[in-house]
Amino acid sequence: MGQPTDTVKYILPEDKIPAAWYNIQADLPAPVPPVLHPGTGQPITPADLAPLFPAAIIEQEVSQERWIEIPSPVRSIYRQWRPAPLYRARRLEKALDTPAKIYYKYEGVSPAGSHKPNTAVPQAYYSAIEGVKRLTTETGAGQWGSSLAFAGALFNLEIHVYMVKVSYQQKPYRRALMEAYGARVVASPSGETNAGREILKQHPDSTGSLGIAISEAVEIAAQDDSTKYALGSVLNHVLLHQTVIGLESLAQLELAGDYPDIIIGCTGGGSNFAGIAFPFMGAQLRGETPPVRFVAVEPAACPTLTKGKYAYDYGDTAHLTPLVKMHTLGSSFVPQGIHAGGLRYHGMAPLLSHIVELGLIEPRAHTQLDCFAAGVAFARTEGIMPAPEANHAVKAAIDEALRCKEEGTSKTVLFNLCGHGHFDMQAYIDYQAGKLRDTEYSAEEVAMALAGLPAVG
Amino acid sequence: MGQPTDTVKYILPEDKIPAAWYNIQADLPAPVPPVLHPGTGQPITPADLAPLFPAAIIEQEVSQERWIEIPSPVRSIYRQWRPAPLYRARRLEKALDTPAKIYYKYEGVSPAGSHKPNTAVPQAYYSAIEGVKRLTTETGAGQWGSSLAFAGALFNLEIHVYMVKVSYQQKPYRRALMEAYGARVVASPSGETNAGREILKQHPDSTGSLGIAISEAVEIAAQDDSTKYALGSVLNHVLLHQTVIGLESLAQLELAGDYPDIIIGCTGGGSNFAGIAFPFMGAQLRGETPPVRFVAVEPAACPTLTKGKYAYDYGDTAHLTPLVKMHTLGSSFVPQGIHAGGLRYHGMAPLLSHIVELGLIEPRAHTQLDCFAAGVAFARTEGIMPAPEANHAVKAAIDEALRCKEEGTSKTVLFNLCGHGHFDMQAYIDYQAGKLRDTEYSAEEVAMALAGLPAVG
Numbered sequence: 001m002g003q004p005t006d007t008v009k010y011i012l013p014e015d016k017i018p019a020a021w022y023n024i025q026a027d028l029p030a031p032v033p034p035v036l037h038p039g040t041g042q043p044i045t046p047a048d049l050a051p052l053f054p055a056a057i058i059e060q061e062v063s064q065e066r067w068i069e070i071p072s073p074v075r076s077i078y079r080q081w082r083p084a085p086l087y088r089a090r091r092l093e094k095a096l097d098t099p100a101k102i103y104y105k106y107e108g109v110s111p112a113g114s115h116k117p118n119t120a121v122p123q124a125y126y127s128a129i130e131g132v133k134r135l136t137t138e139t140g141a142g143q144w145g146s147s148l149a150f151a152g153a154l155f156n157l158e159i160h161v162y163m164v165k166v167s168y169q170q171k172p173y174r175r176a177l178m179e180a181y182g183a184r185v186v187a188s189p190s191g192e193t194n195a196g197r198e199i200l201k202q203h204p205d206s207t208g209s210l211g212i213a214i215s216e217a218v219e220i221a222a223q224d225d226s227t228k229y230a231l232g233s234v235l236n237h238v239l240l241h242q243t244v245i246g247l248e249s250l251a252q253l254e255l256a257g258d259y260p261d262i263i264i265g266c267t268g269g270g271s272n273f274a275g276i277a278f279p280f281m282g283a284q285l286r287g288e289t290p291p292v293r294f295v296a297v298e299p300a301a302c303p304t305l306t307k308g309k310y311a312y313d314y315g316d317t318a319h320l321t322p323l324v325k326m327h328t329l330g331s332s333f334v335p336q337g338i339h340a341g342g343l344r345y346h347g348m349a350p351l352l353s354h355i356v357e358l359g360l361i362e363p364r365a366h367t368q369l370d371c372f373a374a375g376v377a378f379a380r381t382e383g384i385m386p387a388p389e390a391n392h393a394v395k396a397a398i399d400e401a402l403r404c405k406e407e408g409t410s411k412t413v414l415f416n417l418c419g420h421g422h423f424d425m426q427a428y429i430d431y432q433a434g435k436l437r438d439t440e441y442s443a444e445e446v447a448m449a450l451a452g453l454p455a456v457g
Numbered sequence: 458m459g460q461p462t463d464t465v466k467y468i469l470p471e472d473k474i475p476a477a478w479y480n481i482q483a484d485l486p487a488p489v490p491p492v493l494h495p496g497t498g499q500p501i502t503p504a505d506l507a508p509l510f511p512a513a514i515i516e517q518e519v520s521q522e523r524w525i526e527i528p529s530p531v532r533s534i535y536r537q538w539r540p541a542p543l544y545r546a547r548r549l550e551k552a553l554d555t556p557a558k559i560y561y562k563y564e565g566v567s568p569a570g571s572h573k574p575n576t577a578v579p580q581a582y583y584s585a586i587e588g589v590k591r592l593t594t595e596t597g598a599g600q601w602g603s604s605l606a607f608a609g610a611l612f613n614l615e616i617h618v619y620m621v622k623v624s625y626q627q628k629p630y631r632r633a634l635m636e637a638y639g640a641r642v643v644a645s646p647s648g649e650t651n652a653g654r655e656i657l658k659q660h661p662d663s664t665g666s667l668g669i670a671i672s673e674a675v676e677i678a679a680q681d682d683s684t685k686y687a688l689g690s691v692l693n694h695v696l697l698h699q700t701v702i703g704l705e706s707l708a709q710l711e712l713a714g715d716y717p718d719i720i721i722g723c724t725g726g727g728s729n730f731a732g733i734a735f736p737f738m739g740a741q742l743r744g745e746t747p748p749v750r751f752v753a754v755e756p757a758a759c760p761t762l763t764k765g766k767y768a769y770d771y772g773d774t775a776h777l778t779p780l781v782k783m784h785t786l787g788s789s790f791v792p793q794g795i796h797a798g799g800l801r802y803h804g805m806a807p808l809l810s811h812i813v814e815l816g817l818i819e820p821r822a823h824t825q826l827d828c829f830a831a832g833v834a835f836a837r838t839e840g841i842m843p844a845p846e847a848n849h850a851v852k853a854a855i856d857e858a859l860r861c862k863e864e865g866t867s868k869t870v871l872f873n874l875c876g877h878g879h880f881d882m883q884a885y886i887d888y889q890a891g892k893l894r895d896t897e898y899s900a901e902e903v904a905m906a907l908a909g910l911p912a913v914g
Contacts, residue, residue, distance in 0.1 A: 006533035006671070009471070076463035080544070080840065087537070109566060111840030113879060154548070154807060155836045173630070173882035177682050180836050379637050380610040382570030383537065422879035425630035428637050 026066035082319030115421030116147030138213030144232030156210025215318035233269025242275025270349030305363035339427035483523035556560030595670030598798030599631025601689030672775035690726025699732025728805030762820035796884035806859030
């Protein structure tokens with residue numbers, strides 16, 4: 001009769017919401033290369049960042065402290081959906097007939113449906129207490145933009161979002177969510193900024209990219225003192241805020257009496273992967289726990305870690321940001337319009353890139369058709385529809401579980417289900433209708449994209 | 458700086474998932490009028506229902522027992538999202554500047570995003586253990602269809618959904634969710650059934666209705682022994698399964714040290730309202746608790762309780778169902794294509810209708826523009842985007858809170874936020890673009906719709 005083996009949920013009481021974020025920089029064997037001023041080639045100072053970010057955020061960006069206290073108003077807001085559940089995917093395990101144990105941390109329970117409010121709320125909070133009136137930002141698929149719109153509504157901040165044009169067209173529901181929260185949403189490249197106008201002049205049909213949208217948001221923020229800029233991934237403070245995911249997972253796996261052999265997350269800018277991985281990685285670096293395999297999964301259509309170069313590059317297309325050392329496909333690279341819009345970024349979090357170079361992370365790329373197939377298999381067993389981005393982690397988790405079956409070993413796999421796909425059903429419609437194509441880049445295409453890297457560092 | 462007063466979450470440990478559903482029939486001062494066979498005019502027997510429903514469901518449909526045990530496999534599946542959170546909406550209270558306390562039970566945490574899996578799972582479970590291979594059903598907005606598709610995937614049942622045409626067109630994302638779960642979805646009226654063909658002959662442009670879709674689903678189920686029919690609202694067993702909502706809320710309000718003065722739910726077929734209200738109403742009927750005002754909110758565009766007649770009528774348009782005594786607008790009534798598709802039903806749960814007649818419930822109707830305005834206000838304070846159906850409850854809760862402010866009284870309001878609106882963002886797009894219209898029916902229009910009621914009872 002097909003009675004399912006049950007999915008098991010591990011919940012934590014509210015007083016187990018972490019009291020501090022974890023900063024992995026305190027435990028790394030080598031420091032992250034400095035961020036450079038594009039004009040001077042010298043390391044930037046906090047003062048250089050002051051036009052763009054609130055002081056508290058800049059302090060976190062450069063901090064080497066292991067633990068950074070989460071302000072009590074932020075924890076109070078987290079409490080609406082945190083601690084987020086950790087599940088043991090026993091129905092999926094049974095369907096795969098694998099001896100592996102598969103756990104997933106589910107971040108889709110937040111009001112915006114993804115992990116992004118974990119950093120949107122503190123960014124809005126610090127902005128509000130420092131008197132900021134307006135935040136500009138970019139968004140790809142819209143997970144980040146809708147999260148900042150949500151946080152902005154709570155703190156009475158005006159939110160102004162440059163949304164990558166292909167997602168603006170593919171994902172009207174995310175845009176509607178941002179607008180319902182009261183945010184202003186503009187398709188990028190737009191005619192509102194020099195950066196946008198310049199791109200449109202050269203490529204009138206540009207589908208946009210996160211790099212272009214960042215240029216537009218930064219340009220507007222730099223013009224005015226009461227306007228700051230908020231970024232949804234890539235930077236140290238963003239990765240820091242996301243560590244609540246891994247800290248809770250540690251406590252929940254302790255409840256389950258288990259410890260992961262493999263931890264998996266998808267990577268666009270790197271924040272959800274870092275969020276789940278860093279607390280476990282820190283324990284390993286401090287020699288407190290056995291070694292774990294950390295698997296970072298990116299789309300084959302934007303293969304930053306697997307085909308990019310570790311080099312100094314700009315975070316945006318118009319070169320308004322400082323230079324950061326990261327895995328990059330070049331700041332002019334415009335990835336194809338795949339549905340996992342949140343993963344279409346030419347670069348990678350410098351902190352994550354550095355750790356990849358230290359040999360602590362296995363990068364891996366998957367094509368979108370494989371990822372959607374994994375997502376549908378997951379939905380039919382676990383019931384939750386993953387966001388297209390999260391499907392990359394699902395795919396790798398299923399692969400690891402199937403490998404366990406082949407090898408006859410029982411590994412414990414933990415992955416981050418960073419968001420639900422309820423706003424992304426057009427992607428599933430296109431997938432089911434056979435309309436999605438796979439794309440991978442040749443060595444020549446990648447070499448061409450990398451040719452324009454700045455000669456620094 | 459606008460630091461929000463925090464929303465408070467009340468969670469329960471998993472062992473507080475109710476062990477039994479509550480059957481209010483055991484506590485009613487007068488029995489519900491019998492269901493009549495349309496041919497004989499005599500009360501129907503369980504045997505009459507056997508072609509359509511599994512035996513366990515029929516037994517629950519006619520049971521007078523106060524408590525009906527929840528099978529352990531069903532409780533195991535509930536555990537993925539239950540106990541669902543109860544929130545105190547302090548951010549909304551602050552924005553309204555009201556002395557009222559507003560609590561909401563949030564059913565959007567289920568995999569399908571609404572309360573409907575509470576009954577889809579037991580219906581699929583009982584079908585599976587009785588050897589059923591396929592379930593047919595109708596769906597309006599798609600909350601029910603997607604929930605049955607989810608439950609069907611867990612129990613390897615084939616799910617066949619007749620979706621009201623206007624929703625099929627307005628809500629492609631719900632349809633995609635059903636299809637991702639593996640269900641087959643057909644726009645209703647369809648050419649697949651006699652009932653559908655008959656309607657299309659008379660009204661080729663019919664936008665469909667729940668009554669028509671029920672006819673189609675029932676017709677198919679009656680043709681074949683291994684196919685049964687599942688209904689997402691209206692019937693006693695459905696309302697029974699939904700009482701987990703109210704039972705958990707009772708325990709959570711005890712945690713909060715509070716008890717409601719007013720309980721609010723939206724009503725289409727009546728199941729989510731019954732789910733939150735009946736356990737409190739039962740305690741009141743048994744004299745254990747003080748009286749509560751129970752407010753049932755329906756759309757002005759489908760005013761079953763506020764303008765319909767309490768009379769025997771068919772549950773479907775093609776008159777394939779038995780006759781039930783309920784508030785009805787007539788089985789040929791096709792409500793306008795408002796976005797709260799789940800509330801577009803010509804009738805009402807007979808059990809709920811009976812209790813309205815007993816004077817225990819205050820029915821109320823609101824127009825959709827007022828409801829969307831309330832939903833947006835709710836999203837901007839509480840962060841959660843309500844489904845268009847749930848907006849009716851939000852609107853009434855805000856009204857009651859504002860009345861408290863006017864009167865200077867502090868009442869405790871509890872409402873059921875029965876689902877999130879993430880699949881319904883087209884409705885919010887249309888609302889924000891000023892494209893939605895309000896409709897109310899004149900006394901003449903209602904009288905005309907009621908003219909065709911059967912002369913029974």
